Amino acid sequence: KPPYSYIALISMAIANSPERKLTLHEIYSFITDRFPYYRDHPNSKGWRGSIRHNLALNDCFMKLDRKPGMKGHQWAIDPEYEDMFDHGSFLRRRYRFKDGNKKKQ
16 A cells, blocks of 8 residues: 555645646545555455545535536645645655635635
């Protein structure tokens, strides 16, 4: 298993995208393309559910509307949290706790 948290995996995916925003499917694709553990995992529903859970419950991710006529949403890293991982190291995170006062857009 890769030594990264789900938050780190999601952040890596978004940070590596040209527009710095991705759909849920694109996040899944990034993870399975780069980490064979997740591609070959017999219970993909489990880790995919964890990805959805982390996107929905962590303030560092913002849910963005897509253009009219397109289904779903895109996800981005909230600008307040762009320095969440020190010096690009996804093994440690600077912020750990959810801010109960902040609302998602």
